Amino acid sequence: MSERSTVHDVTYDLLRSLRLTTVFGNPGSTEEPFLQDFPDDFTYVLALQEASVIAMADAYAQTTRRPALVNVHSSAGLGNSVGNLVAAYHGHTPLIVTAGQQHRELVIGEPYLANREATTLPRPWVKWSYEPLRAEDVPEAFMRAYATALQPPAGPVFLSVPLDDWNRPLTGPAVVRGVSTAYAPDPERLRAFAARITASRRPALVFGPEVDRAGGWHAAVALAERLRCAVYSPPLADRASFPEDHPLHQGALGMSVRAIGERLTGHDLVVVVGADVFRYYPHVPGEILPPGTELLHLTCDPAVAAAARVGDSLLGDTRMSLELLTEAVADGADREPPEPMPRHRKPAPTPSGPPTPAEVYAALAEVRPEHAVFVNESTSTMAEHAAWLPAVEPESFYATPSGGIGWALPAAVGVALGDRDRGVRRPVVALIGDGSFQYSVQGLWTAVQQGLPVVYVAMRNGEYAILKSFADLEETPGVPGLDLPGLDIASVARGFGCRAAEVTSTAELAREFTAALEAGVASVIVVTTRPQKITF
Structure with a gap:
């Protein structure tokens, strides 16, 4: 140089x-x-x-x-x-x-x-x-x-x-160093964990976002099938780490201390892999674990392990830990596997007025493209998303892990750019509430300028529905600023150069969604939905 x-x-x-x-x-x-x-x-x-x-x-x-x-x-x-x-x-x-x-x-x-x-x-x-x-x-x-x-x-x-x-003289080159990105779990402690899992009569697995981030989706499936035990999603997961249509999958744990404690009743051992223990949302008091239930925690993050209020921890790369644990546990052929979750029936159409969130997601499920990746920031409809658009492949679901809004709209652009950079072609669909849509709406411009065919479905219920549900839970009537009248999302989207449409029925939604997938440009579909209360 x-x-x-x-x-x-x-x-x-x-x-x-x-x-x-x-x-x-x-x-x-x-x-x-x-x-x-x-x-x-x-x-x-x-x-x-x-x-x-x-x-x-x-x-x-x-x-x-x-x-x-x-x-x-x-x-x-x-x-x-x-x-x-x-x-x-x-x-x-x-x-x-x-x-x-x-x-x-x-x-x-x-x-x-x-x-x-x-x-x-x-x-x-x-x-x-x-x-x-x-x-x-x-x-x-x-x-x-x-x-x-x-x-x-x-x-x-x-x-x-x-x-x-930047313009100061400097002789190079800079020193380039290799970096380790994984570390193995303690073998002796892992064997002890394996022995406790093998001895468990009715274990449960909870697979969190770390699993998918570490490329451990298939390792998680292998461990669950070897143990023949129930698998739960953790509260408010920002990545899906297990096929949500798998017979062993029992849905999400819930979001409160009481809900999670009640959900885990009947399990003598809970093994949490790659998730916090636990990320609670509303304060609904209860038992962290049911009486007689123990917990094991596997994570790559010492801070997450230290913050857990119950259980014994094992630090190590999540995928590596899963693979080693699967080799170390005994086959669970003698265990009675859990009953598969009942399939959701298509909701009856609303007699009049806007469709419910369940109707919206059920309609999208019928036109869901193969290998689609979903980015969700519709806080009040996460349960409907899991029910009707379950994650069935690795790296196919993304959400914000912080709880703040304004992440998903530009994040969908990042997913599409990342796919293009690595030569992968798959539909990118963002499902966003009308309130969340406003926080980073300028991200639409980048989607258009970069030529990214992201499909945005904006669910317009005209309010911060999650906050109204919290107001009921917290017994705080009269909170201002929870209604959102006058949002013309489609016009704003057109102003940034997007293809945009407004729909008021599930039939229109399915038709416009299919057209958006075929359009090859950034598209925004605004669907008016019926507000709903959330039960915590």
Whole structure:
């Protein structure tokens, strides 16, 4: 490399070596020195607001199974991104988030667009946050950021880089290091877990998002079938990790202490793999576990293991743990398998007015394309999604792990970009409530500009239905701001360049959905639905 190389040159060569050649961003003045002379072999994905930037990169990294590089603008842009940065943190997504800092000579005087206490702002939602002390340290900081983001448990990291660092002379190349992405469970402890599972009369398995993230879908099926035991989905899972049409699958556990405790009644041992123990939503008091029930917990995340209120933990790569456990447990041929869950019957049509959420999902099930991937952010209809559009393949369901909204619309763009990048063709369908749709609606523009045929189904019930259900549960009448009149989602979608349609019946929905799949462009279908109460 020439003696006249700069920090910019050396860093971009490093990024090439690490296959970080797709940059998700929304540029600002302090980032332009990083983006100058943008190389032809790099791709810049522009989103119109930083929350969308993060969500797109998050889903892209999940889909491609490698880190994604994000560039946002100083403290203002980073602040906009934090909501979806929380989702990436909880989802263990390896993101390298960068932001420009003001010129080093100006920072001491608090200039305009300086990032005050830059490394503090994204905490605690990043694994590592750093601003290099010298321009010469920038490439090495990127290498450390890459290693930290990938090492288990994976997660986002943050780098703040002063704008004048990029043109400083620097001789390269940067040091490129290999990074371990998995570690094995303790063999002795795993054997002890296997013995307890073998001795169990009526065990239950709970497979969480870590399983699918680790590529452990088939390993989960193998363990369940060897044990011949009930399998449950954890509360509010952001990935599906077991075929939800499998005879052993018994549905979701529930969302409250009472609901989960009651659901697990009759099991003498519960084995939670790759999930929190447990992610509760409403506060409905009860027993965490029924009397006489024990719990074993397998996870790659020490923090998740430490936070569990009951049970014994085993740390290790989730897929590896499943495979080793399957070899170590005795065959459960003597166990009586659980009764398969009853199949849902098609709901009777609503005599008048808008269809119910169950009718909407049942209609979509009839026209569901093969190998479709679903991204869901319709908080009040998650049960209907699981009932009518069960996950039947690995990496086919995505949702936000943080509980915040505004993730799914741009995340669907990230999934489609990731599929295109790895040469995979499958329909991408996003199911989103009318309230959630507003949070990152500008993500539609990127879908159109990138030529991505994502199909969005926006369910318009005219309210924050989940919050009305919570108001009933918490006995808080008179809460303002729960109704959403006057949302013209279709017109907004057309303004961004999408194909858009409004429907009021399931027959219209099925027809428009099929047409959208065949259109080959980003499409938004707005379906008016009947509000419903949720039972916790």
